Amino acid sequence: MFLACIGVASCQTQPAAPKAEAKLVGAKGQNPYYSRTDTTKLHVSNAEWKKVLPESVYLIARTKSTERAFTGKYWDFEGIGTYFCAACGNALFRSDSKFASSCGWPSFFEALRPNAVKYESDNTYGMVRTEVLCGRCEGHLGHIFDDGPEPTGKRFCMNSIVLDFEPDPTLKSK
Numbered sequence: 001m002f003l004a005c006i007g008v009a010s011c012q013t014q015p016a017a018p019k020a021e022a023k024l025v026g027a028k029g030q031n032p033y034y035s036r037t038d039t040t041k042l043h044v045s046n047a048e049w050k051k052v053l054p055e056s057v058y059l060i061a062r063t064k065s066t067e068r069a070f071t072g073k074y075w076d077f078e079g080i081g082t083y084f085c086a087a088c089g090n091a092l093f094r095s096d097s098k099f100a101s102s103c104g105w106p107s108f109f110e111a112l113r114p115n116a117v118k119y120e121s122d123n124t125y126g127m128v129r130t131e132v133l134c135g136r137c138e139g140h141l142g143h144i145f146d147d148g149p150e151p152t153g154k155r156f157c158m159n160s161i162v163l164d165f166e167p168d169p170t171l172k173s174k
C-alpha cells in the first residue's frame with residue numbers, strides 16, 4: 001500500500017504577478033528575441049522580457065498565469081497553418097494536430113517537433129500536473145494531460161495569448 005502525501009507548503013513558490021497598472025505596452029516589432037527561423041535557445045531575464053512583451057503575453061509566458069476558459073482567440077479556431085510562440089517565434093504546433101476540445105483552451109495532440117516544447121512537473125494549486133514550456137524561450141504555454149485523442153492520447157491544453165497563428169495553405173486540411 002502506498003499513501004501519497006503532498007505537502008503543499010513545500011511547493012515551489014510562484015513569482016508574484018505584476019500589478020494591473022504595469023504600463024508596458026510592447027509590440028512584436030520591439031521584441032529583438034522574436035524569430036521564426038532562429039532556433040537558438042534563449043536565456044533572457046524576466047525583467048528584460050517585461051520590456052519587450054505585451055503585458056498579456058508576459059503574464060502568461062513569464063508568470064505562468066492562465067487565460068480564462070472560452071476567452072482566447074484560438075480555442076474554437078479552425079484555421080489551417082502553424083502556431084508559433086508569441087514570445088519568441090518558435091514553431092510549436094500545426095493545425096493538423098489541433099482538435100475540438102470542450103475545455104475552452106486551444107488543444108493539440110502533439111507538438112510540431114519533439115523539442116519544440118519542454119516539460120516540467122507542476123505541483124501548484126494542490127494538483128499534480130505537467131507544465132508545457134516553449135522549447136526555445138522556456139515561456140509557460142499551458143499543461144499536458146493524458147485524455148487526448150489518438151494517435152498520442154495527449155492533450156496539450158494551451159493559452160491562446162502565447163500562441164501566434166500563421167495561415168499556411170500548403171498544409172492539408174483535416
Ligand SMILES: [Zn+2]
Nearest residue numbers: 085088134137
Ligand atoms: Zn518561446
